Amino acid sequence: MRALLISLIFVLFGLASAYAQKQIKGNVKDTKGAPVVSANVNLKDKDGNILSFTRTDDKGNFTLSFNEETKDLSIEATTIGYEKKILAVTDLAKVYDVVMKDSEINLKTVVVKNRPALSLNGDTLNYKTSDFADKQDRSIGDVLKKMPGIEVSEDGKVSYNGKGISALYIDGDNVLDDKYSIGTKSIPQGAVDKVQVIEKDQPVKMLRKNNMSEDVALNLVMKEEAKLKVMGDIRAGLGTPDRFDGNANAMLFKKKTKFINNIKGNNVGIDPGIDLTAFNPFNSGNDKPSGFLSAGAAGVPTLPQKRTLFNKAGLANLNNLYKFSDELQVKANIAYLYDQRNQQYSKFSETYLSGQTITYNELQENAINPQKFQAKLNVLDNADDHYFSNNLVTNYSLNNTASNVITNGIGANQALNQKNFEISNELSYRKKLKSENTFNFFSFVSRTSQPEVLNINPGLNEAILNNNQPFAGLNQYVKLPTWYTNNYTAFAFVNNKFTQTYRVGFNLQHQELGSELYRIQNNGNTELVSSQMTNNLAWLKSKIYTDATYEYNSGNFKASLGLPVSYNHISYEDETKSLDKNLHRVFVNPSLSLKYQTGIENYVTANYSYNNNLGGIDDVYRGTILKNYRSLFANDAPITESKSQSVGAGFNFRKAMQMFFLNLSANYTSSTVNTISSYNLSNNIQQRVVIALPNDMKSLGFSANASKYLFNLRSTVNVGASFNQSTFEQLQ
Template identity: 50%
Template sequence: MRTLIKLLFLLFVCSGFKAFPQTEISGTVKDSKNKPVPSATITLKSVDGKIAAFSRTNEKGLFNLKLPAETIGLQLEISSLGYKKQTVPLVPARSSYNVNLHDSAIDLPTVVINNRPALKATGDTLSYKLSDFSEKQDRVLGDVLKKMPGIEVASNGKISYNGKNISNFYIDGDNLLDDKYNIATKSIPKEMVDKVQVIENDQPVKMLRGKSNSEDVALNITIKDEAKLKLAGQASLGAGFPEKFDVNANAMMFNKKYKGINYLKGNNIGKDPAQDLVSHNLSDYLRRIENGKPGALLSSGAAGVPDLPQNRYLFNQAGLFNVNNLFNLKKDVQLKTNVYYLFDKQKREYNKSTDIFLPTGNVGYTESQNNISRPQLLHAQASLNMNRDKSYLNNVFMADYNPTSYRVDLVTNNLPLQQHLSQKPFDISNEFNYMNTLKSGNVYNIYSYVNYINQPERLTISPGLNQEQFNDGTPYASLVQNAKVPSYFTNNYIAFKHNSLNLFQTYKTGFNLQSQHLQSSLDAVQNNQRTLAATADALNDLNWNSFKVYGEGNYEYKSTDERLKITVNIPLSYQNIHYKDPGHSLDKQLERFFVSPRANIKYMTSIENYLTASYGLRNELGGLDDIYQGAILKNYRTLFANNAPVTERRSQTAALGFNYRKAITMFFFNVQAMYSKIHVNTISSSIITDNLQQRIVLPFGNDISSYSLSGSISKYLFALRSTVSAGANWSQNNSSQIQNNELLPYKSENNTFKAGLQSKISKNINLNYAIDYSLIKTKTAANAGGGTKYNQIKQQADLSVNVLSNLFFTLTAEHLYTRQSGQEKLSYLFSDLTLRYKANKINTDFEIGVNNLANIKTYKAIYTSTNMLTSGTYLIPGRIGVFKATFNF
């Protein structure tokens, strides 16, 4: 009986568990790094989406959720801002659920306004729909980029976004052109482009994404699907007066396996094809590889170019053959080739007068020049890139040959001269970079760069001049300056990157070696054609060797919510320099140990806005240019030598900035402040006369300080269908120089302001307007009474009218006004007219263009620098008319 009671009690207990089902579940929500996700939403839903229960996680990522009586078919939905939503089926009798969420880009709201532009922000990417900003009158990508709020295109084609220069330019994610992206912006028809994407915090190396604090900004253009299916291009032929031509043929294709832009162009209407080949980030590249490439020692002594758009002053006969091809061999492996050949013949004719203000008495000279240059450039580059999630390889081979010749006929202070200059630089290099991931998740990096350069130069000046300095006071026929600096450089390192949850550590060690050999001579050709040394002190046979061993620690911190990023870089280096020239009894050695720390802080004040602060201490040693003691005649007016040790430069820079963006309303704003102080152990000293400027570097300390404050703003006005922009910059520089044995403290202040408007006045009328104002103030001991002031205003306006459905009319006007204290006021108004008809049936555009309607043939410009004032009058092309037909395929 007792046994029966026990069995009945056990049955009752079991049935009781069935009668009272599970009433609560609990669990944790963590991210992919196993960190708690607070305030995550936990929702219990039925299959048809009805909510049965709701809860949130606490600060430790824990949650509890009460269950309803009926749980069949229910599922848990876990979501949190910045993470992918996850769904988990409810399992009977399971009381604990532990979930890991994966990161997801945050989509900001998109403005939805009928027939008006909209921007879409997804994480670090901001997308512009090209068609929202383009008009019928626009022809290529670059025409539309100028109209996009937040994006600025400089006169040389350099692109910046909200005050920051772009570091990379991609076409559907592929880097076809490196930083020579003018090739794309001037060639790709707007009809081929779907979107323009700005990528902040760009990291092109896949394996480093999320493992480094990149501050780079990149631009990516996406090609329309239909444009990827076929070859596209143009062929144009133009002819005009007086004896003008303009021809162009290009072909391009962009698909997953192949991307290419190839073209041939030539003209004599003032368009310089070399502008296509500008490397916009060249200084950053040279700083990264740490290669102080030797520059040209000699020059033609030309007065530079007038402050006008190039097509207004250039006399040229130019041609360019340019091929750029990228092949995706297989997944994440690319082969890229970039080859171009440029040739040109440029003419320049001008008169100028120069006044140099000195406490010991002013010096002045006048001259006129007729200058013909024949530049050529052959560039060949091949790149192999493997960019995978856990490994990376990039090898770039480059070769450049740039022969250029100058012929200069001039009269200086009533003395007729003729110069011939020949320069034949050759530059070949290979850069190898390999990274791989260890089983631990850490990364190692092997890098090697080698470079060889030679640049033979020869300058001939006739008849013989400045007999008191050259040829012992005896009349002679001509001067011949020869110089060359063959140079070898290599930089090699290995690096190890350790990754943790919030701190990335990189340690690098390596060495670089530079070897250069300066050989130069200055000879006087006698009237009997014998050649003798022009002076006893004008030979150089200088060997220069620099060896550097370095180590570096780089620390990158990123907070869990990614609002705060801190990067600290601590490079240590030991450098040994040895140089000798037996002819000058020169044999010296220099050893230095440097610590050059840098730090950068970025704080996100909101999803779209951030503050930045940076500080850097940089120690640099000069090069061979600082210490050669044999005189080198740079040109007919300038003689350089040195009597100082290697230049040691110590610079400190601090900067503070704020970037604001509101994509919904298309509003962009940025402001930056910067201070730098430089101490140099040498100073330049010049002896200036009416006929010759002699410079020597002396061993005296020199401090240079500068301050700057700049900002810009850009906004799209929906009601007016217009983009308005403005920017301002103030900077001040303080330094010293020695002229005619007088130490001259020098202070300059530069103020600039710019504003622009790109407006769609009506369906068929567009107006673009830009104004730039600059005010330069200079002051030295020579003009301490008040210094000099230079004011200039530049205004440009373009009015485009869609007269008929396929007929376009464009009128361009450009006004320049210059005022310099003590000089006459200068004012010029240039205007151009273009009429274009689009014949859709034959895919051909017919265009008539007239430049410089007012037929202005001379242009006068004033330049001021330190204590020098130069006034130049340039011969420029007059009115030019061209008829051109362009076939599109």
């Protein structure tokens, strides 16, 4: 009976509750009749109080339950992307259809400040160009200067953490070789997606598997839209008095065709010839003198060039690459420079000797007209199992200088003409053999001529050059044709972490130095000043060499030991000077380099080398050459022989994510040379004679450089310090 009573109470309570609770049903759709899912639906009274709320289901249906007996109810539907909809409740039994209209959402502007970041992928460090670029940055070179760890010098040389780059690639292609400054100046920064720093860069594909390279290169990854068509710009500026500065670029960066062609000219103190600077010039071993004659003692001022250069110059610089396939390509780099310069130079110097003071008070005005033509044609076949490269290079330079000089009150006019023509061919072939072993053949051949003529009027230093008699002028002639070749074959044997390379080769250098100094008498007669002021020197320098290189690479530790051995023979003769000499030397020039990776991003290096070197033809000619209006040069010594030892160490530290870079280095070099220059000075002329006298030279250097990106200031700070000390002996 008790259980029946309790059950009856619960039933009556449930019926009472069911009777008190009310429901409103409906459906929410958009203007096209599609259900609006998950819309918020509220039931409100006349004061706006929410009595019930729910969400629509996947068909847009909703049910609102409530208990209060209230009049003036309303249904409110809201959701993102639709206007709010309100309907009045008129009948609780009615099913309400709510139609919502689409609406646009205007969000407040939000400025997102991205924190620049570097990404590291193996040996490649990636800089996002947009993270470092500003609106005022025109070229990629402007942005490179802001990237931590990267430095750009005044002449355009690019370095990474203290080390100069070996190449500047554009989407993996080396369009510009080592004259890459035109690329950093011309390529718009907006066309570059990212800059990649490639450590351990190895351009030869077949050597990448067992890579021992320590070179660093930069690769510019172009944006897709920058590859679609020719880009370029034209800039021109005019000023007073009669000033101009113009520049025109045309660039294309397609997969098969790439070019950077530039024409520029100005007379506002900018040297366009800087674009022809080779930052990693090929060392052929052809150590010939660059020139014997000069216009005088005027040097390069230490002030900024724009303040001291008065010029009118133009440069055409054409660089074009075409790829037949991923392996085969042809490239042409052609440039022509025309320049006119005006210089005014004054110098006062005193040299104090025992019981005598030598004074030079010099004024000089120069009109200089240098011209350069450079052409290089390269054919490259770079595959996984072979490598072929052939460079045909032509260089021609013409330099004309007209000078007015006054030395200690004595005036004269000078005219200097120098021509230098060189044509060369460099061939390199590599073939991969079995077991990753490789064969290499290399050949380099060049022909050079460099005639020079110096005219001076009226004649100077008659006490030395014309028996104390006044005369009309002097003509100095010098010519030095040169043949040179260097050839070798090499085999490399790879065994896991070890690589052994054995090379054998030879080089030959043949030169003929001819010079004469003529004087012109006041009656117009031309005669040889003296037989002692002529040269007819034949020079032959040959070397047979072999070297063994042993390399070890365990990942964290690298070591390289070089053991080159060479037999050197030099013969030179000048019958007019009763000169006939021969020299035979065997040299061993060992070298050792070590590298240890102290962390993922940090490493230390150490190196040692011992070198023997022999001088060139400019060390042994006996006949006097009039170098300029007040300098006579000659030699009275054997071939210069030098021995040097060098030791160095370095530490490279990097925290890429924090954008902090640090490098430290120290170097010490000690050398001994068997000859020294002796000078005989008077108030009108300087005579230099090289004599046999052993002497020592020592140099010590330290450097430290750091680069840090300041995120709050969005700028890079570079700090560097260096110390150098040299000691040498000088003949008094």
